[in-house]
Amino acid sequence: xxxxxDFIGNTRTIGTNxxxxxxxxxxxxxxxxxxxxxxxxxxxxxxxxxxxxxxxTGDITAITIKTEQGQFSIFxxxxxxxxxxxxxxx
Numbered sequence: 467x468x469x470x471x472d473f474i475g476n477t478r479t480i481g482t483n484x485x486x487x488x489x490x491x492x493x494x495x496x497x498x499x500x501x502x503x504x505x506x507x508x509x510x511x512x513x514x515x516x517x518x519x520x521x522x523t524g525d526i527t528a529i530t531i532k533t534e535q536g537q538f539s540i541f542x543x544x545x546x547x548x549x550x551x552x553x554x555x556x
Contacts, residue, residue: 471500477503479505482508483507483508483509484505484506484507484508485505485506485507485508486503486504486505487503487504487505487506487517487527487529488500488503488527489502489503489520489523489525489526489527490517490518490519490520490521490527491521491522491523491524492524499524500524500525501524501525501544502524502525502526502527502542502543502544503527503542504527504528504529504540504542506529510531513532514531514532514533515529515530515531516529516530516532517529518530518539520555522555523551523552523555525543525544525545525546525552526541526542526543526544526552526555526556527541527542528540528541528542541556543556
């Protein structure tokens with residue numbers, strides 16, 4: 467499901483214990499429509515996760531989480547029913 471976007475262009479979390487991670491291009495292309503976000507619990511320190519840079523789309527958000535056992539990546543992908551552009555970028 468697409469995140470709710472407010473009049474400023476941000477999405478909201480439930481409560482204050484979450485960090486919102488937006489698609490990479492949102493920082494440089496404010497007019498880009500984005501349909502993907504990831505919520506990260508604030509108890510994960512910034513040293514435990516990092517954003518993966520995925521250019522050219524507002525439909526993919528990705529992070530890597532680092533643990534003692536190793537690291538893994540999480541992707542939030544919005545796939546438009548009319549095209550598979552997001553899958554082509556991956």
